[in-house]
Amino acid sequence: MKRYLSMINSALEACIPDGNFGEQKLIDSAAYSLRLPGKRVRPALTLAFCELCGGEAQKALPFACAVEMIHTYSLIHDDLPCMDDDDYRRGQASNHKVYGEDIALLAGDALQSMAYTTMLSDTAVKAVGAENAARAARVLAEKSGLLGMVGGQTIDIMSEGKEPNLDTLTVMDEKKTACLIEAACMMGCICAGADDAKVAAAERYAHAVGLAFQIVDDILDVTSTTDELGKPVGSDTDNEKSTYVALLGIDRCRRTVDELTAQAVDALAVFDCDTKELADFAVALANRKK
């Protein structure tokens, strides 16, 4: 998956426009968050699924960038004082600490619209066809919106201070985290003109991988050391956060991660090409130590 990184970073860079009159600070603010070093997992999945369905990664690149823009906007807004009030993101000052709350808010808004100008540009539409471009953009809008990612953030806010509950925690993570990964994988297939069965399989793979990722996060928060993890452990307990470990215990959490990883690998059976890279990716996520 790492082989896509430089391709994605160059394409994101090319999406940052020149300011034509006075909005330079907004552009700087959006660019700052877009440029924060990251693994670019979501856009890499878009490209990998496009290739898995026999498409050229290059054609899916604007759609991959769009997923990363949506992810980036959600992080900027999440860090705002009226939300999680975080001063740091990926080890650097969060957007509003550098540019102020007003500009950070607007940069998030602008990154969301930039996702759509990127996916629906003449070049992007010509490369995959208007039907596929419109469908991919709709999937991203649905998965990131009211009943998807933003809905999940709402459930997170609404469940603060309430009795922890496995159903609520699961639905929250399905929406808050898995939905955008689902969009990323589905869009790759759609860009390659894949049939509905493949798009649905990509969604199942992403759903399982997304949930497993969250559970592993909770496990590492209690089993890892701050040195190993690269961020403070025990923070979930300190923040009285509802976690899978608290609700299920570590052993059942580990079994659930194994089941989800098997589901992810199973979902890949429908694809004709070599699916080893994506199967390995699911297994590596489950076994990660940080």
Next chain:
Amino acid sequence: MKRYLSMINSALEACIPDGNFGEQKLIDSAAYSLRLPGKRVRPALTLAFCELCGGEAQKALPFACAVEMIHTYSLIHDDLPCMDDDDYRRGQASNHKVYGEDIALLAGDALQSMAYTTMLSDTAVKAVGAENAARAARVLAEKSGLLGMVGGQTIDIMSEGKEPNLDTLTVMDEKKTACLIEAACMMGCICAGADDAKVAAAERYAHAVGLAFQIVDDILDVTSTTDELGKPVGSDTDNEKSTYVALLGIDRCRRTVDELTAQAVDALAVFDCDTKELADFAVALANRKK
């Protein structure tokens, strides 16, 4: 233009989904602002331009709703404490006063994505064709984004406390206000499959109407009474806001409004149908008393 009002309000109402798990407060928050009574000028313009180009208004309805959703999200975010910190909007409590800052922020984010799920729904895409749907959605994204509406809001923030300047004020209003009206008018033409000359004429019409509207706003703030206007007059002077009246004087402002209105009416010449309604609309906006 009023004849479109009930059609638009019904269509907007139909876009409000049922919550399926815990995100009901987010849906209520988005619906609250979407339902605030308004003249629905932007979506009405989308439908009017669609009909002017020989299309059925019904087909452009999802696109008209999308424009209103973008407008609504921008108002919610504009009212937030880190922006204008307004407690009231259209005579009612602003969104964050009712639902809290966190939910208001997310409701704005969700309304932006809802604009795209609405425009790119199966029904909307089938009605106007995938090429036109993708193009209309791209126009809305461009006009509302980094170099459009959100860019204009940034120029507004950046020019606070600086020496008033006609160029800055004009570009700010072109972006902050006129851009979304331009998108509304252009999208109507695109939905009807109109040629580039007509789309460009719709953009010119909207640009002139949008700027004239802002100048009239400034004139009324000094010439009207609070009773007539239905909101406090003299607020621009009180807020030390840079205005056209302060920069140009009332007489030159009135002449500019007349010139812009003439430009708007001239732009309609390219359309084959009866353009009286849209010409009258431009004149009525210029002559309004509130």
